[in-house]
Amino acid sequence: MSASKAIEDYLKCIYKLEDPSQTEKGVHTSAIASRLNVAQASVSNMIKKLSDQGFVSYEPYYGVALTTTGRQLALQMIRRHRVIEQYLVERLHYAWDEVDAEAEVLEHAVSDKLVDAMWEALGRPTHDPHGSPIPDQDGIMSEQPVKALVDVAEGEQVKLARIKNRSPEELRYLTSIGLAMGEGLRVKTKAPFNGPIMLEINNELHALDYRIAQALMVERQHD
Amino acid sequence: MSASKAIEDYLKCIYKLEDPSQTEKGVHTSAIASRLNVAQASVSNMIKKLSDQGFVSYEPYYGVALTTTGRQLALQMIRRHRVIEQYLVERLHYAWDEVDAEAEVLEHAVSDKLVDAMWEALGRPTHDPHGSPIPDQDGIMSEQPVKALVDVAEGEQVKLARIKNRSPEELRYLTSIGLAMGEGLRVKTKAPFNGPIMLEINNELHALDYRIAQALMVERQHD
DNA sequence: AAAAGTATTTAGGCTAGACTAATTTTAAAG
């Protein structure tokens, strides 16, 4: 018996929540609830099931952590999602703000065979349209040496390497000010108190909100 | 609120059952149950729901018939299914016996936008890999002037135009004896009592079971 | 260390869609 759509979504969600922090503590049920837009009680129930099935280890009132099996499944879902996104952009002329919604549904429907066929057809890509790395068939994902735009020093010239989890509206806005994957930009000034960041893109000056800048990952310009 | 996977499957099923006969009578619940592999009671329940939602008209103990709305939705599902099948074969190197299972799942997950993007990418195909016509965006489907292989006279030369609803195993068997879409063949002899039909394909002689021959639609060889 | 606040779990319900078993309706056969 294979995992349901709900189970797949929970595992992917837990993966994303436990990933960045590297904390000792497990993922809190409240965090899962708010990210998936479900009631906390629903999470409690589902966690119990996931634990029974060996996808997560769970300590009540402490938190959840993926088991090896659970992490594998989560990474498989991420692979599916990103391969689908890349395929839609490369082969079916989707814009980068349109792919997420479509992939969110398709990732639960496609077979492994189809994912691999798309991946091969694209020439085994390593990144999706937002610059996020695609795990390989064994669930191994290369992490990139990138840093958040908010950490770049004033005056530095960088290029856009990745955008994490932004809404279609925000992505369209970024497009409208000239930002795209691999695009070069220079940080002119950073306002204090997490204020707006002034960017020079194509010789134009734009003020970018701090919260959006947190999602932009850049690398040093080496060209 | 859009239709669930279950509703979509029921409507598609009813469409296929009411299509060939053109009978006055509606489709019987038992036929639906056996085709979908569910209990008759489940069909009764679902039919009531479909009727409430305006997808079918229903007379207890008599039969079901699609409404205009229901037929539109059924044709939309068939379009999705066949476009997906054609795309998988043309662009992702699927074999004709592999596409049905994949399309069966995907048809409930893809957006209209994606179906149309695939259709355009293929150059607006009119038929799927099994020769079945693809309804256009308005649900209009061209019917072909074809006849069943079992109705072809002995000695006649025809070519394969369409194969209806066969299992992957049977499709692989047909491939193994040299049959493919558009392939020419000659009916040598037809055994009585719905017995096997002897076919000449590529100068080889093969005996084909009557039940399989019923699913093969052919047209006169005009080349 | 008690009170207040927050996070989590339990208890009990709901819906969709399936099931089995029992009943009712219609159709077919003697």
Place this chain on the structure above:
DNA sequence: CTTTAAAATTAGTCTAGCCTAAATACTTTT
């Protein structure tokens, strides 16, 4: 025209996932 068989419906369960409301367990503040 009555008996029998087949088809369809009703009644009552079940499971997966969600929900709200109430109870419990931690955490922080005073």
